[in-house]
Amino acid sequence: MSAAAPLIDIRKLCVGFRGRAGTILPVLHEVDLSVCRGESLGIVGESGSGKSTLALAAMGYLRPGLQKLAGAVLFDGQEMFDRPAAELARIRGGKLGLIPQNSGQALTPTLRIGAQIAEALRLHCDHDPATHRARACDLLEQVRLPEPEAILRRYPHELSGGQQQRVAIAMALAGEPDALLLDEPTTGLDVTTQAHILDLLRDLARARSMAMVYVSHDLGVIARVCDRVQVLYAGETVLTGPARAVLRAPAHPYTAALLAAIPRLGERTLPRALGGRPPGPDEPREGCAFAPRCALATGACRAARPDMAEAPDGQAARCLFPGAAPSRDAGHAAPACPADSPCVLRVVDLSVRHARPGWHMRLRGRVPPATVAGVTFDLRRGETLGLVGESGSGKSTILRALAGLLPPASGEIVPGDGTRLAGAVERRRPQDLRRIQMIFQNPDASLNPRHTIAEILAQPLRLYFGLTGQALAARAEELLATVRLGAECLDRRPGQLSGGEKQRVAVARALAADPEVVLCDEITSALDVSVQAAVLDLLNDLKARRGMAFVFVSHDLAVVRALSDRVAVLYQGRLCETGPAAAVHGAPSHPYTAALLGAALAPDPDHVPRLLAEDAVDPGPPARGCPFQRRCPVRRGAICETDTPPAREAAPGHLIRCHIPLHELCATAPG
Amino acid sequence: MSALTATRRRRAGALLRDLVARPSGAIGVALVVAHALMALFSPWLVPYDYKAMEATITLAEPSAAHWLGTDHLGRDVLTRVMLGGREALVITGIATPVAMLWGGLAGIWLGLRGGWPDEVAMRLVDAFLALPGILPLLVLITVFGTGGEVLLPTLAFFFGIPVIRVARAAAHEVVARDFVAAARARGHAPLDIVRREILPNVTDTLLVEGAMRWSWMLLGFSALSFLGFGVAPPRPDWGLMISDARVYMSLAPWGVIAPVLALSTLIIGINLTADALAGALGLDRGRKAVI
Known part of the structure; x- marks a missing residue:
């Protein structure tokens, strides 16, 4: 830390809102924060911990309904909340830039990129308007966008998510900021894109010696960009310290538990779940906020709120026993699927189109390539197949086709009994419907908010088993117990449950059918890591005890690695590589798998992602040749554009579809 | 499930309190209740015979002797105002739910079905909405004659058409959500999906829409009576009374003012109730309707 005065200095900030009963409920409780020029601070916390509120408060802004109760927010030595509106408007976007999570929504859809950057320049710089265009080009070059002249003429929807985020960064840079606030700027992006953006942000902050406040729930991201970390829990700072120390040996048990809950790429073990949930603003708090979930808690922890205490390696923790937290121990491994178990689902040469090509397209021979093509795999009883790929790779499309929601254009779906399954769900036999169940990404969308949990669980039970009355209630209670929820949930509605509880209800609803195959569509991506670990644990338990088979779709390679027996890597709806999880994660690798693995982040300060592929998003699958031809870093030339790559067997069951011979792929892949 | 009906009843009670x-x-509920009580008990409360000239x-x-004076035939205005809402309330009170039911179901079905039936039906609805509302009503009444047995289905039919549009929009938003996809993937029948998944999420919108439709229909009915196509004389009706008395407005303004006041308090009452209902259900009609 430099000796200079901090640029952003927040002292004992308390923020709250007025509850229904008229009492003030705290969202932030005596939070301190300070960042100097050239320093980058990561604010970490789970949803509801107040991290975004804190970052916005640094700009002198609070969301409607929130009010500042006490404390000071100083920027450049002056209180932000006392400044007149005009001055605030000049500082925000000028000396103090904000990069929001979803810049697709932050950019105006009706204006060209050039006009939007020019607006930022006009508001925050005294440059001559004639130079704006050149300045805008210069800014886009700084954020490493190719062909800036062309980008200036485009509208936001013509850019990919990563490009939009770069434009947002360029706009923030237009005001020549001293400090940047980043609110989960890479959360919605693909891993390869995320790695590029993080690199860019790091380099920019160093080159311009800016102060950065980086808000994220992802410790892997924090490890990549931040010097110092501040961990928030239920609106309180529980730990601050250098990033390296916090990630290696956190002095607070909450951070230790959070780290233990993150699945790691190199390990085939399940992460450890953290039980319970943080206290809400309306719950009375005595003592340490984390005490109810803490393994180390004693009577003293519950009696009084601990102060920040010095801890090893320059950390400070709000804990009575700083540094006593156990270091990360290995979780337990997921049970492997027995080799002789029978096949419960066979998919042969599946291809899916989102829109049927019209007659005029067919007449002119301009039928666009299918969204998903040539997907073939087997699923055995008690097996988990991981489907991995970036957004637009067709993972969810395949699941929807298997569930019958999107009838395939061609190919076969064959359940265990060997009969061919009809494409559309309406034409499937009732017993086939029961066998395949799907769990959706976002439980807020997949559970009807108007029904009680009892009613939600009753639907499959009535439909498939005709249960009524007492038997129905008993079975629903049993299902809730299976997903580790109490019977008291039966009368609640989804809105009264937390995110993790809702997703467990969704799992219970799928289990109600007693299915053979469960399709999981990114089911943990909307959840916090500690909750994610619990859901993964539950799936594994079901797999081991009931022999259920899962098709688990995720963009998170570490989660897939921890859970899956076999992995299939998809790019633009085509399989690149399939095989046992260990083989796919090791060498040799398809160049795309290598790029994905290389770009993945880990909550480890020494982990350096390797950027292989370009982060541009292709317009659609190419008509011929290898699907990865446009971004491939080791392209072989013309053959990649004309011929479909052959499937080569690197090991029994491990198929790689690439023109490059296997022994050469070994050299390009990570060891 | 008895527990479920109990929750529903609790919810209805809470909604009424809210x-x-x-x-x-x-104010709205008080006005509507006052009008309903009046319509119910007026035959026993009126001071005179409504036909007595x-x-x-x-x-x-x-x-x-005559609190609101008399009309051009020497009939007591108070008596006729007290009785004048009965027919309108009964006919629109039945026609509104019918209109909501068929319009709502058609709209939900179109929202769920999509594709060409949706396209065709919505263009027809657009074409109908382009016509002045009273015109098609008049055409049907000229063909089939007046009287409750014609008015009721006619009003129910024509006032159901705009409901299609509202119900379809509300259903469309729900259909796109994953819980409908989940129900489809489980293999529920389309009717089951409509009843269990979609209806509970659109009833609020339809309830508020129904209250609004009712006030529109009352106005429509009164307009028909005013034009001489509604209630047949000598039976009392506000629309008819306004029509009869407007000739003598400079001589006997109370003959017009009294039925106008009666009709407008009822309509204002219904509108206020609809507004408060929208607020209580969390649907702000000023802003975009959220479900």
Whole structure:
């Protein structure tokens, strides 16, 4: 830390809102924060911990309904909340830039990129308007966008998510900021894109010696960009310290538990779940906020709120026993699927189109390539197949086709009994419907908010088993117990449950059918890591005890690695590589798998992602040749554009579809 | 499930309390209830026979004997105003739910079905909405004649058409959500999906829409009576009374003012109730409707 005065200095900030009963409920409780020029601070916390509120408060802004109760927010030595509106408007976007999570929504859809950057320049710089265009080009070059002249003429929807985020960064840079606030700027992006953006942000902050406040729930991201970390829990700072120390040996048990809950790429073990949930603003708090979930808690922890205490390696923790937290121990491994178990689902040469090509397209021979093509795999009883790929790779499309929601254009779906399954769900036999169940990404969308949990669980039970009355209630209670929820949930509605509880209800609803195959569509991506670990644990338990088979779709390679027996890597709806999880994660690798693995982040300060592929998003699958031809870093030339790559067997069951011979792929892949 | 009906009843009770707690809701509900009670008990409360004419006191001013004066045939205005809402309330009170039911179901079905039936039906609805509302009503009535047995289905049919549009929009938003996809993937029948997944999420919108439709229909019915196509004389009706009395407005303004006041208090009452209902259900009609 430099000796200079901090640029952003927040002292004992308390923020709250007025509850229904008229009492003030705290969202932030005596939070301190300070960042100097050239320093980058990561604010970490789970949803509801107040991290975004804190970052916005640094700009002198609070969301409607929130009010500042006490404390000071100083920027450049002056209180932000006392400044007149005009001055605030000049500082925000000028000396103090904000990069929001979803810049697709932050950019105006009706204006060209050039006009939007020019607006930022006009508001925050005294440059001559004639130079704006050149300045805008210069800014886009700084954020490493190719062909800036062309980008200036485009509208936001013509850019990919990563490009939009770069434009947002360029706009923030237009005001020549001293400090940047980043609110989960890479959360919605693909891993390869995320790695590029993080690199860019790091380099920019160093080159311009800016102060950065980086808000994220992802410790892997924090490890990549931040010097110092501040961990928030239920609106309180529980730990601050250098990033390296916090990630290696956190002095607070909450951070230790959070780290233990993150699945790691190199390990085939399940992460450890953290039980319970943080206290809400309306719950009375005595003592340490984390005490109810803490393994180390004693009577003293519950009696009084601990102060920040010095801890090893320059950390400070709000804990009575700083540094006593156990270091990360290995979780337990997921049970492997027995080799002789029978096949419960066979998919042969599946291809899916989102829109049927019209007659005029067919007449002119301009039928666009299918969204998903040539997907073939087997699923055995008690097996988990991981489907991995970036957004637009067709993972969810395949699941929807298997569930019958999107009838395939061609190919076969064959359940265990060997009969061919009809494409559309309406034409499937009732017993086939029961066998395949799907769990959706976002439980807020997949559970009807108007029904009680009892009613939600009753639907499959009535439909498939005709249960009524007492038997129905008993079975629903049993299902809730299976997903580790109490019977008291039966009368609640989804809105009264937390995110993790809702997703467990969704799992219970799928289990109600007693299915053979469960399709999981990114089911943990909307959840916090500690909750994610619990859901993964539950799936594994079901797999081991009931022999259920899962098709688990995720963009998170570490989660897939921890859970899956076999992995299939998809790019633009085509399989690149399939095989046992260990083989796919090791060498040799398809160049795309290598790029994905290389770009993945880990909550480890020494982990350096390797950027292989370009982060541009292709317009659609190419008509011929290898699907990865446009971004491939080791392209072989013309053959990649004309011929479909052959499937080569690197090991029994491990198929790689690439023109490059296997022994050469070994050299390009990570060891 | 008895537990489920109990929750529903609890919810209805809470909704009513929430409704009356709002100023607009309290006034609106009071007005509507007052009109309903009046329509129910007026035959026993009226001071005179509504047909009784007294040639000696035509167009009399309000007095102790005739509080609101008399009309051009010497009939007591108060009696006729008290009775004048009965037919309108009964016919629109039945026609509104019918209109909501068929319009709502058609709209939900179109929202769920999509594709060409949706396209065709919505263009037809657009074409109909482009016509002045009273015109098609008049055409049907000229063909089939007046009377309750024609008016009721006619009103129910024509006032159901705009409901299609509202129900379809509300259903469309729900259909796109994953819980409908989940129900489809489980293999529920389409009717089951409509009943269990979609209806509970659109009833609020339809309830508020229904209250609005009712006030529109009352106005439509009164307009028909005013034009002579509604209630047949000598039976009393506000629209008809306004039509009859407007000729003598300079001589006997109370003959017009009284039925106008009666009709407008009822319509204002319904509108205020609808507004408060929308607020209590969390649907702000000023802003975009959220479900």
